Amino acid sequence: MSDPAPPGAPRGANSFRSGPDGNGRFGTFGGRFVAETLMPLILEVEQAYSAARADPAFQVELDAYLKNYVGRPSPLWFAERLTRHLGGARVYLKREELNHTGAHKINSCMGQILLARRMGKTRIIAETGAGQHGVATATVCALFGLPCTVYMGATDVERQKPNVFRMKLLGAEVKSVTSGAATLKDAMNEALRDWVANVRDTYYLIGTVAGPHPYPAMVRDFQCIIGEEAKVQLQEAEGRLPDIAVAAIGGGSNAMGLFHPFLDDAAVKLVGVEAAGYGLDSGKHAASLTGGRPGVLHGNRTYLLQDDDGQITEAHSISAGLDYPGIGPEHSWLHDIGRVEYVSATDDEALEAFQLLTRTEGIIPALEPAHALAHVAKIAPALAKDAIILVNLSGRGDKDIFTVAEHLGVKL
Amino acid sequence: MSRIAARFEALRAENRGALITFLEAWDPDPATSMALLRGMPIAGADLIEIGCPFTDPMADGPTIQLAAKRALAAGGSMMNSLAMVRDFRREDDTTPIILMGYLNPILSYDPQRFCTDAAAAGVDGLIVVDLPPEEAALLAPHAAARGLDIIRLIAPTTDEQRLPLVLAGSSGFVYYVSITGVTGTRTASAAELAAAMPMIRRHTDLPVAIGFGVRSPAQAAAAVRAADGAVVASALIDTLAGSLDDRGRAGPDTVRRVLDQVRALADGVRSARKSL
Incomplete structure (x- = not known):
């Protein structure tokens, strides 16, 4: 194999895989542009994720769930x-x-829910567009018995009805977002607002390689x-x-x-x-x-x-x-x-x-x-x-x- | 001395706290918004925050979200926000003006050019909600070069270890976000406020203003008893929104109702320390 290093491990200076830097930057992109209320939480997630990655037991636990539950x-x-x-x-x-x-979304949901558990968080929130990430999040929350709130643009609630019903069956609360354009970006705004208001007990399970550092790197690593x-x-x-x-x-x-x-x-x-x-x-x-x-x-x-x-x-x-x-x-x-x-x-x-x-x-x-x-x-x-x-x-x-x-x- | 420093110094000499009022630029239309801005100092506002509309105000509750939406629909923009300040400065050269908003419209304007134009228009300080100290280098040097204060938010989640980092780049005053939440929702208790202040005071001599959830004259009074200023935003916007017709247009009494509320808040703030 040409690539023996595990995901995210330090690589050579000529590698395209060494990012992000310590400030969460890929070149001039990325970073941590959040309100002060969230900043300490973002740093806490970063710290917890670094610790989890350095802990072989975390990977062993994740691998077992991926194999026996996800079907990898x-x-x-x-x-x-x-x-x-x-x-x-x-x-x-x-x-x-x-x-x-x-869908592929569950790969990252499984990794992040195990992280949230290690962090002692007792409530999960997520945003979803098509509903695939919402379903995957609701699924892992059902698996671990954690309350789950999924924000979804009202436009998407309308065009993805089967997934809305799936999430509800899985025990998640689906909140229809009517602000802005009522699609994925607005669902993400609303999830961030929820997080600001519930900082102590809530983990925000982001579905894609975006958001503040460390999410882009973390979701990437899990995917x-x-x-x-x-x-x-x-x-x-x-x-x-x-x-x-x-x-x-x-x-x-x-x-x-x-x-x-x-x-x-x-x-x-x-x-x-x-x-x-x-x-x-x-x-x-x-x-x-x-x-x-x-x-x-x-x-x-x-x-x-x-x-x-x-x-x-x-x-x-x-x-x-x-x-x-x-x-x-x-x-x-x-x-x-x-x-x-x-x-x-x-x-x-x-x-x-x-x-x-x-x-x-x-x-x-x-x-x-x-x-x-x-x-x-x-x-x-x-x-x-x-x-x-x-x-x-x-x-x-x-x-x-x-x-x-x-x-x-x-x-x- | 900057207008902000001069104003807080004058208030200290009077032994009273500052009433800081908020309006969203161009909400619901440029004329109403301008009338509010001109009327606020006369009604008793000591400093004024002007919200610069943004499509995705992540830290704001429904009230200010809708204000931004109305402002954008009316044609509000960063350029128009600066023009308002320029017009205001023709008649008022002492009331400090702070622009509050999100980073992307500033980036889009170009941070250096923005700071140059804002200072030239008569802006005194900037609150950029989604620009934490970790990312401040994008804006701070340009703001400093033009004498604009960067007013940072401190939250209940900001612990004593992090506080010096947040304060290091702060000037003008410090904005204490009194609750964990978005604007216009919960209100912090007097006990919560009193508990938070000593830690901040230990680390800075800058004036501290309390915002998020300060709605009534009594709450504004409680805020200036605990700190140096009270920021009232959503409560004023609620009054404005309540005065609009069903198509979102300003009514004949929109300006009067908001300014009456500013007067009541000013009374609350001015009587706060006397009643001690």
Whole structure:
């Protein structure tokens, strides 16, 4: 293996994997931009996470839950019919949709709930967009008997009804957020407000590689298992690394989990796919890197969709999970230094890819990874037949069938 | 001497605390907002905080969230907030003005240019809610170069070990956030306030103002008995919001009702130490 170091371990000066620095910065991105009330808590989380990482017993405990409860390792699937259909590169799917709760989100939830328990926290809060992170959080809270409040934009509550019901079944309180644009960013604002008011007993379980330090690094570390497993599995299947690894990006946790273990493998091209909504020229999209500029929101400096006055503008995507006007700060850094290429796919392209995978492989993808698949469909045909593309199939699409039906003009 | 230091020194000589009132720039419209700003010193405000609207006010409760939303809908912006101060300074060169807001509009403006323009407009201090000491280098040198005070928040979660770090870059006065929570929600008890002050006093000679949850004249009086100033924000915005018509437009009595409340708060603050 080219990468023997565990996630987050100190690496050489030439490594792309050594960030963040002591101030939580990836280059000029990241940091800790929170109100003073929260600052001591952020520092407490950072300290507790460092201690947990240094404790072998923590990893042993986490590994056991990941294996026996989450169902890891998730399989790597050679999508033979999709490959044949596209007529070029060999397409492999990392099956994160087969995890318990149906997405990659549980990887980080499991790590963070164990951390919250070590910290002696007795109440969990979370934000959610598509509801996948909310469901995963509600699930681990049910597992450990902790009360859970999930903030969800009213717009998302409406378009992700099955996940709302799931969370409630799991015992979570789902709070519909009507402030602002009533989507993921507003849910995150509301979760931060809750945390400020309940600092002593509450742990904020953030779902993506964003927020104040240490969250971007911590969530990344817990998600790195995706890329680490895929690396080993592809070695077994093909005896080599992929030529290209592709993942969809909202906040960017599934992409970071896939990419990070490959960052120092110079031959592996990494491609993140942002949501282009109705198209980048329409102004209705969620492509922060392509259509935004650096600013500060939700505790970190990163690329944001904003107007000339620095007001945050509303993102749009058919996928509630990508409908966020920012992106994890490490992605902003990887974008600026050019290590990862960031492209975009529209709502329509994602819908098409959604149907393509369903029909060729019998796998219904979530609309989030459908964006990654849309990009694969664009590039695979032109690549050599022995080229290898690795795609993160980050979630399953059951939650999206109502949205898709509506867009296809089908009445359920 | 800065306007802020001069004002606190004068109040100390009078042996009374400061009433610090808040308004959101351009809420609900520029004319009403400007009338409130002009009227507040006459009604008894000693210092004034002007909220600069932001789409994502993470530390604010529903009252100020809605104020920001109305202000943005009316066309409020950082540039317009500065223009208000410039207009105000034509008639009032002594009442300290503090801009309160979030970092991103300042970053978008460019921190150096922002500090230059703010100082030129007559702004005296800045409260940037999401800029903790750890990240202060983005703004502090530019503010210092233009003589703008950086007023830091101290929270109940700020312990004695952390306090010196927060105070190190503070000037003007210190803003004690009296509760763990967002603006306009819970109110701290007099006992809670009295308990928090000695620790802060041990570490700074700067005046201390108490905010978050100070709503009534009696609560403002309690705050200035414990500290040097009381900040009232959400209670004033609630009055403003209550005076709007169903389309969110200012009524004929909007300005009068808010300023009447400022007068009552000023009475509370002025009588606080006499009644001891």
